[in-house]
Amino acid sequence: MSKTYDKYYVPEQSPWPIVGAVALFMIAFGAGNFVNEVTRNKEGYGGYLLLAGVAVLLFMLVGWFRNVIDESMHGLYSKQMDRSFRQGMSWFIFSEVMFFAAFFGALFYARMIAMPWLDGASNNAMTAQLLWPDFSAHWPMTKTPGGTETTAMPWQGLPLYNTLILLTSSVTLHFAHVGLEQGKRTQLKLMLTLTVLLGAAFLACQAYEYVHAYRDLGLKLDSGIYGNTFFLLTGFHGLHVTLGAIFLLVILLRILLKNHFTAHNHFAFQAAAWYWHFVDVVWLCLFVFVYVL
Incomplete structure (x- = not known):
């Protein structure tokens, strides 16, 4: 008697985890420098790095969400x-x-x-x-x-x-x-x-x-x-x-x-x-x- 198994979907390799890691590093490093610059009343790159990290993080979220949504709507998930x-x-x-x-x-x-x-x-x-x-x-x-x-x-x-x-x-x-x-x-x-x-x-x-x-x-x-x-x-x-x-x-x-x-x-x-x-x-x-x- 044959047994029917549910399909198992293995997603392809994705660049989004490393993009997200880079974004979080930029946010953490930029935020630390930005707070230090504000408390010492000096100008620096911390604020710009923080904003760039947020932008990269949003880019990663949009891309990753889009991929997961497409996979789900195409019926690939079990x-x-x-x-x-x-x-x-x-x-x-x-x-x-x-x-x-x-x-x-x-x-x-x-x-x-x-x-x-x-x-x-x-x-x-x-x-x-x-x-x-x-x-x-x-x-x-x-x-x-x-x-x-x-x-x-x-x-x-x-x-x-x-x-x-x-x-x-x-x-x-x-x-x-x-x-x-x-x-x-x-x-x-x-x-x-x-x-x-x-x-x-x-x-x-x-x-x-x-x-x-x-x-x-x-x-x-x-x-x-x-x-x-x-x-x-x-x-x-x-x-x-x-x-x-x-x-x-x-x-x-x-x-x-x-x-x-x-x-x-x-x-x-x-x-x-x-x-x-x-x-x-x-x-x-x-x-x-x-x-x-």
Whole structure:
């Protein structure tokens, strides 16, 4: 008795992984030099290298997405490939969880261990006096050892509005998913468009928040442990929101222009939804531990 096996598709060799690696290197190297140039008030190539890296990254995303979409629409993928995509996206999101866990862990260490230690807690009074004699353990830590003092970003106002915006975007994305599964294309298009617009509104508000922090509060990346924590956590989260918004925009364009996805075949939509809900959860944790507590 013969047994029928499902087809197994092996993609051809692709240049996009190495292009993406080069883009990320340019972004990291350019961003590091750009921050150093800004803090020292000198001109350099960091900003240009950062922009070039972003351009190369976008080029890579467009090319790689196009190849994967073409392969999928030509029916080359099997159930095994579908499982591989799901496992890959799951592991990717898990790696992002660990990425943010490292920064939240650094925040926990600074607040719960380093600050009490510097304040002379336990048996370290002598060491604390030598390192920072007039130190007082309180959060947010807006005073640096050099005597510079800044103002903490309050949770009311822009951070609260951004939280509401991002939570609303998760709701609209859920209803878009429901519309896709129930064959309600108008609901799908409307709710997904609102989700993308809400993501853009979040990023615009965060950019304005950074301008307000720098110009009005004197809060900078070198403003002690609080400034480091604030800009690293919110900045990396903003980067992830940007990537998620691009992902959703690609999905939206496929729906509007090509009428892609059906109720039973829409993993790309699901992957984008998973990622977007993940960045929403990260923001809730960030809002509580960075802004409120």
